[in-house]
Amino acid sequence: xxxxxxxxEALKDVYRSFYPHGPKDSDxxxxxxxxxxxxxxxxxxxRTRGTVVFGGDxxxxxxxxxxxxxKDVRPDDPLMEG
Numbered sequence: 001x002x003x004x005x006x007x008x009e010a011l012k013d014v015y016r017s018f019y020p021h022g023p024k025d026s027d028x029x030x031x032x033x034x035x036x037x038x039x040x041x042x043x044x045x046x047r048t049r050g051t052v053v054f055g056g057d058x059x060x061x062x063x064x065x066x067x068x069x070x071k072d073v074r075p076d077d078p079l080m081e082g
Contacts, residue, residue, distance in 0.1 A: 004071055004072075008053055008069065008071055011053075011069055012053065012054060012069075015054060015067060015069070019067070022066075023066055023067055024057070024059075024064060024066065029067075031062065031063040031064055032063045032064070032065055033063070034063065035060050035061065035063055037063075038058060038059075038060045038063045038064070038065060039060050041058065041065050042058035042060060042065060043078075044078050044079050044081070045058065045065075045068055045070070045079075047078040048070050048073065048077055048078055048079050049073075049074065049077050049078075050070040050071055050072045050073035050074070050077055050079065051070065051071050051072050052068060052069070052070050053069040053070065053071055054066075054067075054068070054069050055067050055068030055069060056068050056070075
């Protein structure tokens, strides 16, 4: 927890350098294997009680989930489900 903000800022910098025009149009960013898996991931992001720092965008029909960083996630958060 003490290092979280420093780590988040470093990840934001790397994210911007990897995807200066966004990941959805990137040639190097793949898609999720199925719409069902995409919907499952989108649901987890939508239900989190943490704070979405960046990402969180999802398009189930295109099987796309943006790289997403969530902070302040607790052990009982939906993102921590198996």
